[in-house]
Amino acid sequence: MRCWRVARWWTASVLLAGVGFLLFLSCLSFFKGDIAWGPRYLTPLFALLWLFVPEGMASLPPLYRPVILILGLLVQLLGLSTEPHRLYIETNFPSGAYIYNPWVYFNPCISHLLQRPREIWEILWKTERSEDFTPAPSPTYALPLHDYLGGHAAVQKYHLFSSFRPWWLSQRYLSASERPVPLATTMTFLVCLTGMGIGLIFLALYGRRNSPACGPPMFYTTFDTSRESLLSRS
Numbered sequence: 001m002r003c004w005r006v007a008r009w010w011t012a013s014v015l016l017a018g019v020g021f022l023l024f025l026s027c028l029s030f031f032k033g034d035i036a037w038g039p040r041y042l043t044p045l046f047a048l049l050w051l052f053v054p055e056g057m058a059s060l061p062p063l064y065r066p067v068i069l070i071l072g073l074l075v076q077l078l079g080l081s082t083e084p085h086r087l088y089i090e091t092n093f094p095s096g097a098y099i100y101n102p103w104v105y106f107n108p109c110i111s112h113l114l115q116r117p118r119e120i121w122e123i124l125w126k127t128e129r130s131e132d133f134t135p136a137p138s139p140t141y142a143l144p145l146h147d148y149l150g151g152h153a154a155v156q157k158y159h160l161f162s163s164f165r166p167w168w169l170s171q172r173y174l175s176a177s178e179r180p181v182p183l184a185t186t187m188t189f190l191v192c193l194t195g196m197g198i199g200l201i202f203l204a205l206y207g208r209r210n211s212p213a214c215g216p217p218m219f220y221t222t223f224d225t226s227r228e229s230l231l232s233r234s
Helices: 004-007 007-027 039-057 064-081 085-090 104-107 110-126 152-157 167-173 184-208 226-232
Strands: none
Touching: 007 039, 064 110, 085 110, 085 152, 167 184
């Protein structure tokens, strides 16, 4: 609401562009973005709407904020947990089904969000070793159409579909010579980068807390665009 009161035209333009973008994608038969966790074509819109998140979170009761953050983190972890092809393979879902029936993506049987807990449970309880790592020519090669992989049997046959998705976990199946990168070294590098990023965030927050009171953020700054004001600046 504060965004609407202070920057009404900017907020209205964001809403108009967002609704227009959503309606445009709704006209496409492949609006979901094929095999993906959620409608990935909406990612640019989510990035734009993220500008309103701090103000929205600040308007919520304090007890609600950690709950929303935890739920958001949970959804992201579910999306990263295993390969999205798995669900379509085990259900023998035709790759071109959305062309003839766009509403099929609303079927709960092929909903990644609803089916992912079951997939995680099955991976945790799997004991036998898979025959091969991937049906692709190499570990990092693009996967072929899932229509021709053999249905549910392919889930058990290929380690890529019956293991957790983060590559540093699934590629432990491969020998050292088959791995595209040394896992231990790369993981150490990524952990160090993550630690540096978190450290910079806390450093910025600490500096802001100990700095004099600042004025309103530029996001909410209003400008005098009257004719007299513009002429006085020229």
